[in-house]
Amino acid sequence: NPLSLLSPLQRKKRISQWQDLQSIQSKLIQLQRRKENCGIGAFERELHARMRVLRRLGHCSEDGVIKRKGRLACEIESVDELVATELLLEGVANAMSPAQLVAFLTCLYPAEGRKRHVENPPSDAVLGPAWKRLLEAASRVAQVQRECGIELDEKDFVEQFSCSLVDVTLAWCQGQKFQDVMKMTNMFEGSLIRVLRRHDEFLDQLHTAARSIGDEVLSKKFNEGRKILKRGIVFASSLYL
Incomplete structure (x- = not known):
């Protein structure tokens, strides 16, 4: 020694x-x-985790080739594209009229001050079950992300969605007057107008997304939805006219 x-x-x-x-x-x-x-290590881990999520959900192949589902998601920016894609390709819109579809899609917006995860589902016979399917899809997407190594709270992720705008938007798309629609919500007039205008932009995204995967039926329904949404004082070039 x-x-x-x-x-x-x-x-x-x-x-x-x-x-x-x-x-x-x-x-x-x-x-x-x-x-x-x-640093870079954390970024690389997150990147690999998100790639695993995309493969698990069927957005791309094992070799990273984008599939039909992935092409649809690439066109969606305003909301969570994973949940939106799950719903649309599951055929949730098939039984809906254009007005119902426009109203239902407001559920995808983060609550942002509105009551989160409204307990009572939409009163509409078609939209009530669709709301339940949205929550199931959100839970499924959250679970896949967690299993693939992405840190998130599943409860918070699911509860970011709210159906509080569904009945209001449906009434507007069915031709009710703005003053009558305002009686159905606690929102300020300007806030509701901004939401509906932003919703029109989202529908335009979805119209383009549906066309990108060759789904002309869905694309047409989005376009018809925009036509019944864009009317009256909400879309007037000047609210003082």
Whole structure:
């Protein structure tokens, strides 16, 4: 043993040096882990996790080739594209009229101050079950993301969706007067107008998305929905006219 050849003082000095080296190496490992967690390493892990999500949900192949589902999702920007794509390709819109479809799609917007996850489903016979399917799809998407390594709270993810605008939007699309529609909500007039105008832009996105995958029936329904939504004071060029 080389240490046995050293004097007690030299031996003590060597042991102290070895302990210092161990401490430095331990700190180096900690810094390396911190770098991976907050830098490129974290970004790469998230990227790989999101790719796993896309493969699990059928948006792309194992080789990263975009499928029909992925092409549809690429065109959606205003809302959670994964949940929206699940619903549309499951055929949730098939039994809906254009007015019902326009109203239902407002559920996809984050609540943002409105009551989150309204307990009572829409009163409409078609939209009530559709709302339940949306919550199921959101829960499924959240679960897949968690299983693939993305950190999120499933409850919060699901509860970001709200059906509080469904009945209001449906009434507007069915031709009711703006003053009567306002009696159905606690929103300010300007806020509702902004929501409906933004919704028109979202419908335009979906119209383009449906065409990108060759679904002319769905594309036509979105276009018809825009026509019944865009009317009256809500879409007047000047609200003072």
